[in-house]
Amino acid sequence: MSAETNNARTNPSQNAPAHDAPSSEHHESAPEQKPIKAGHAITAVVVLLLVLGILAVVGILPRQHAMAALATHTNEQAAPSVIAIAPKPGQPVQVIILPGNVTSFTDAPIYARTAGYLTKWYFDIGARVKKGALLAEIASPEVDQQLAQAQADLNTAEANANNARIQAGRYKDLVASNAVSQQDTDTFVNQASSTSAQVKSAEANVQRLKELTSFEKIYAPFDGVVTARNVDVGQLIDTGAAKELFHMQAVQTLRVYTNLPSVFSGSIKKGETIDLTLVEHPGQVTHGKLVRTADAIDPVSRTLLVEIDVDNRDGKLLAGSLAQVHFNVNPVGNAFVLPVSALIFRNQGLQVGIVKGDTAHTVPVTIGQDDGRTVQVITGITKDDKVIQDPPDSLIDGEKVHVLTPQEIQTARGGN
Incomplete structure (x- = not known):
C-alpha cells in the first residue's frame, strides 16, 4: 500500500469529504444572527418614535396656532370699537358760561x-x-x-x-x-x-x-x-334735632355759587358785575355782584369757587334754581370744538378720551362755550390728538381699543 493510503487510514479526518467543512462552518456561525435581529428591533423603535414625534408635531402645532389665533381674536373682540375724530379749531374764548347753584343767603332748620x-x-x-x-x-x-x-x-x-x-x-x-x-x-x-x-x-x-x-x-x-x-297741632315734640319743626330761608339776597376753571382765575375781580340767565325767565338777564372767592384752587377739580350775590327783594328768583353765569374772560390758548358726546364726566372732573396707536388715554379738559350740541375745549388737547367721539362709560386710561376705519363706520351705519 502506498504511503498516502497509510496516511489516510491513520488520519481519517484529513480525508473527510469536502462538503463536511461547510457544514461545520454553518453550525459555528448560527449564533451570530442574534445581534442582527436586535439591531433591527432598535431601528424599528427609532423609526416608530420618529413617526410618533412627527405625528405629535403635526397635531400640536396646528392646535397651538389655532389657540393663538383664538386668543388674538378674543382680545380683538374684547377691545371696544371707537370712532376717533380730529378736533376742529374754534374761535378764542372771550365769554365763558358756567352753571351756578342759586341758594338762599341764610338757610336754617328750626x-x-x-x-x-x-x-x-x-x-x-x-x-x-x-x-x-x-x-x-x-x-x-x-x-x-x-x-x-x-x-x-x-x-x-x-x-x-x-x-x-x-x-x-x-x-x-x-x-x-x-x-x-x-x-x-x-x-x-x-x-x-x-x-x-x-x-x-x-x-x-x-x-x-x-x-x-x-x-x-x-x-x-x-x-x-x-x-x-313738618308738625301739626297735637303732635308730641321732642327736644333736639330728632325732628325739624320748620325750615326758613332768607331770600332777599341770593347767593350764586359756581366753579371757575383755574385758567380764567386771573380774568375776574371782586366787585365786578356778572350777568346771569335762568331758564325760568327766558330772554331776561339778571345782574349780580361778584363778592368773594375761595382764594384757593380746588386741587381735585382745578377750579376756583366763586360767590355772586343777587338782589332778590322783588322775589322773582327762587333758591335752588340753576343759573347760567356769564364771565367775560381774557382769551387763553387755542380753542377746539368737540361734540358734547365726547365729554366724560368723572369724579376727577371733565375729561375726554384720546387714542394713541391702539391705546386709549383719558385727559382732563377745560371747556368754554357750550351750546348743548358742541363744546369748546380750551385746555387739555392739541390739534394732533385723535379724540374718541362717543367713549364708553367703562373706558379707562391705558385700555386697548379698536379704531374703526371709514369703511367700517359706513358698514356699521348701513351705508353702501
Missing part, C-alpha cells in the same frame, strides 16, 4: 329746645315773616311745674340767707364786747356766706327753667320765608 305738645302754629309754607315772629307754641306743663318749684326754693334760700346775715351781723357786734365767743361768731359768719351761695344756685336754676319755658314759644330767627312745616 328745632324744639323743650319737650311737649304742639298747641298752635301760625305760619305755613311760603309765608314771609319778620325776625322774632311767633311761629308756634308748645305746651310743656312739666317744665312749668319745675319752674314753680325752683322759684319756691329760691324764696326759701333767700329767707335762710337773710336770717343768717342778721345773725352774723349781731354776733359781730357782740364779739367786740366779749359777750359771745369768737368761735360762735365765725360759725354764723360762715353760715351767712353758705346761704348766700345757695341763693345764687337757686337763682341760676330758676333762670335755666325760665329759658326752657321761653322755648315753648318758637320765634323766627331772621327775616325770611318759611319753606317747610
